[in-house]
Amino acid sequence: MLKISGVSKSFTLHNQAGVKIPVMSEAHLSVSAGECIALVGPSGAGKSTLMRMAYGNYLVDAGEIWVGDVCLSSASPRDILMLRRQTLGYVSQFLRVVPRVPTTEVVAEPLLALGVEREVAHERAITLLKALNIPQRLWSLSPMTFSGGEQQRVNIARGFIHTYPVLLLDEPTASLDAENRAVVLSLIEQARARGAAILGIFHDEAAREQVCTGEIDVSQFL
Structure with a gap:
């Protein structure tokens, strides 16, 4: 349902003489229906950048990102909006x-x-x-x-x-009390049970152990 293949990304600092900062190189992962894969790694490793590329907010410098049969790397803005409406959900921190x-x-x-x-x-x-x-x-x-x-x-x-057949979750249990954290984890488990493919950032280790089927350390792509 979600496939990231050979993705690289850098940012250009135009207010600092055009210096380029590489943030990711040759990233690859896949998430199938019913899986929940956690992105792990230290702060600054590129977890949020990878999530934003998977949602189409950031363009990739190289490689491809597929959501179902749609390639985000070459999709038109109209196609991306339609994908977000029907197929690709995103819960950000804000x-x-x-x-x-x-x-x-x-x-x-x-x-x-x-x-x-x-x-x-x-x-x-x-x-x-x-x-x-x-x-x-x-x-x-x-x-x-x-x-x-x-x-x-x-x-x-x-x-x-x-x-949504594909869900992106950016720290969904952050700033929640124990009762509401349990509700959110239950919603994630229900989504998995119906066959959603989920990619998430979970700094809450216990939450990660409860709902995730695997994890990817993004620091290997630096």
Whole structure:
């Protein structure tokens, strides 16, 4: 479902005489349906960079990234947007939403974009918000006003509302208490059980041991 083959990446510092900083060379990995692979390695090894390339936020300098039968390295922006809508989900550490949009609408939006009836999409959003212990009094408010932990849970609800065949998870249990951490790990296990291919960054070693089927040390690609 997800294949990274021979991927290299460097960044050019245009404000420092065009110095090039290589961050990754000849990276390769694959994630099949029902697998959850953890990216591990020290800070600065390139875990987040690899995730962003897998989501199409960063272009690769060399190599290919395949999501199903779509090659991100050569796909058009339209194809990448369609892939994100239907196939490729991403839970980042930070919630980025349009201000003043109610939380239920933020969470339901991925289903609404797919043409799911509003009532059905909102019911699913409410189910996830309840499971993740977001108080009902907050559902009609913008999540921009929430605490960091609450925003993270809204982000998770939004990321899991659609049954994406491929999921990218960037520290999904960060800043969560034990109860909500358990809910998130259960959502990951359910996604694996239905056949999702999951690539994630898990600094929480216990979480990694619970939900991951393997790990890749990205420092080998430096």
